[in-house]
Amino acid sequence: MSRHTRTRSGVSRRGFVGFLGAGAASVGIGTVGAAPAAHAAAPGATAATLPAPSSPGYWREVERLFMLDKDILFMNVGTVGSPPREVVETVDRVHREVAAGAISAYSDFPDVRAVAARGYGCDPDELVISHNTSDGMSKILAGLALEEGDEILTTNHEHSGGNVPMAVARDRHGVVIKRVALPVGNRQRAEDYVELFRRAITSRTKALVFSAPTYKTGTMLPIAMLAKLAQDHGLISVVDGAHIPGMMAYDFHELGVDFLAGSAAKWQCGPGGTGILYIRNKVLARYNPNPLPEFWPVVSSGYPAEGGVPPRSDGPTESYDIASDLQTVGNSSLAVMAGVRHVCEVWDRIGRQRIQDHVLGLSAYLKELIVERWGVDSLYSPKDDPRLVCALTSFAPFRDPRDVHDGQKTATLVARLKDEHGIVIRTSDFPVIGSARSHQAVRVSTHLFHQKEDVERVVDAVWELSGDMG
Ligand SMILES: Cc1ncc(COP(=O)(O)O)c(C=O)c1O
Numbered sequence: 505m506s507r508h509t510r511t512r513s514g515v516s517r518r519g520f521v522g523f524l525g526a527g528a529a530s531v532g533i534g535t536v537g538a539a540p541a542a543h544a545a546a547p548g549a550t551a552a553t554l555p556a557p558s559s560p561g562y563w564r565e566v567e568r569l570f571m572l573d574k575d576i577l578f579m580n581v582g583t584v585g586s587p588p589r590e591v592v593e594t595v596d597r598v599h600r601e602v603a604a605g606a607i608s609a610y611s612d613f614p615d616v617r618a619v620a621a622r623g624y625g626c627d628p629d630e631l632v633i634s635h636n637t638s639d640g641m642s643k644i645l646a647g648l649a650l651e652e653g654d655e656i657l658t659t660n661h662e663h664s665g666g667n668v669p670m671a672v673a674r675d676r677h678g679v680v681i682k683r684v685a686l687p688v689g690n691r692q693r694a695e696d697y698v699e700l701f702r703r704a705i706t707s708r709t710k711a712l713v714f715s716a717p718t719y720k721t722g723t724m725l726p727i728a729m730l731a732k733l734a735q736d737h738g739l740i741s742v743v744d745g746a747h748i749p750g751m752m753a754y755d756f757h758e759l760g761v762d763f764l765a766g767s768a769a770k771w772q773c774g775p776g777g778t779g780i781l782y783i784r785n786k787v788l789a790r791y792n793p794n795p796l797p798e799f800w801p802v803v804s805s806g807y808p809a810e811g812g813v814p815p816r817s818d819g820p821t822e823s824y825d826i827a828s829d830l831q832t833v834g835n836s837s838l839a840v841m842a843g844v845r846h847v848c849e850v851w852d853r854i855g856r857q858r859i860q861d862h863v864l865g866l867s868a869y870l871k872e873l874i875v876e877r878w879g880v881d882s883l884y885s886p887k888d889d890p891r892l893v894c895a896l897t898s899f900a901p902f903r904d905p906r907d908v909h910d911g912q913k914t915a916t917l918v919a920r921l922k923d924e925h926g927i928v929i930r931t932s933d934f935p936v937i938g939s940a941r942s943h944q945a946v947r948v949s950t951h952l953f954h955q956k957e958d959v960e961r962v963v964d965a966v967w968e969l970s971g972d973m974g
Pocket of ligand 1: 638639664717719
């Protein structure tokens with residue numbers, strides 16, 4: 505195979521000029537590489553200053569970074585986040601500059617990917633700013649070399665963002681989808697989940713595909729342990745990590761997975777329509793010694809039109825920048841990309857570990873209060889194994905156990921919570937082992953713009969309403 509010439513930063517010069525074409529080149533070349541960096545917020549330029557993290561009012565000041573409607577207590581970050589004011593200002597400013605200058609954005613955005621990759625513990629050649637989790641999951645599953653009879657081992661608590669591209673692989677290639685039934689609640693340990701997957705692996709299994717956390721119960725499936733299981737069986741690991749960016753301070757290399765798709769607009773609070781896509785692109789023996797799986801960038805205008813790419817790396821240095829190929833898809837949005845860069849800088853400024861500690865601390869407090877009022881059996885989320893917890897908390901809100909099947913009543917409670925108490929949470933429904941019918945729960949997200957008082961407020965309000973509704 506002839507080798508394609510690439511710079512160290514991964515921008516394919518030949519593919520790049522050929523791709524732009526003569527007409528676009530005069531505008532586009534100036535734009536590529538240079539413009540996104542120029543438009544992103546200069547570090548600290550618009551950054552609101554925060555007091556010392558140890559000061560008592562620290563998280564109140566963090567809350568002030570956000571524009572959220574003060575009349576509403578928004579606790580549904582698992583569906584969508586809210587960008588900080590300074591990020592909204594950056595997006596707005598760049599939108600205006602782009603409109604005034606009719607500036608194109610044919611770019612692989614190396615500066616934005618570099619900032620994001622730093623925050624997620626990986627390298628820019630492994631990090632793509634995608635459109636959202638669903639986009640990332642689709643690109644992963646469509647890019648794998650799956651064949652008829654190959655099995656994907658997944659769970660019965662997946663989101664359509666993962667289920668749909670798996671269904672396409674099934675209907676298109678004859679891939680077989682097998683599902684592990686996930687237990688719910690606080691009785692499991694991380695090892696139990698690994699064992700469930702281990703028992704379901706067959707000689708036809710090609711990939712483990714799982715959400716961590718699951719959006720239904722907020723169970724953080726133990727990613728590194730499941731990645732190790734996959735490695736031991738020579739399987740590809742794919743994580744639907746919709747809720748990971750911005751919530752968990754994970755180092756993606758350390759997770760040892762092959763692929764992870766997440767949202768940048770949920771917990772990461774970036775502009776709408778943004779996601780984080782991680783693709784293992786080098787072999788770091790410490791975390792995952794297995795060869796890189798065959799993978800094709802199915803949506804790309806950066807992949808070389810002639811000459812192909814080098815074989816994938818078998819060592820600690822990438823053989824080419826696969827993220828660049830996936831990032832380059834026609835004209836992009838400088839404003840949105842500047843917003844992603846800026847919000848990653850805000851998170852890094854606050855500290856990703858500090859954010860994780862805060863949001864998990866609030867979730868732990870919420871679980872304590874739920875257990876006090878409703879009892880531990882009302883919890884669908886794990887509580888005691890720290891490897892399984894996250895900042896999504898699901899529980900059964902009614903006192904009569906028969907109500908766990910009443911979807912209408914649960915939806916009414918969520919609607920009344922908004923109308924009468926100004927609190928936004930969501931419903932969640934899922935199969936439970938041993939139950940013929942799905943369970944209906946409510947799900948609360950605790951984030952960096954929340955305080956302990958907000959947790960107390962939502963618990964009091966749900967308790968009052970569920971009592972009132974009988
Ligand atoms: C586990 C999971 N996967 C995928 C998605 C889809 O997310 P996105 O809107 O980023 O595509 C969600 C959305 O809530 C989710 O919870």
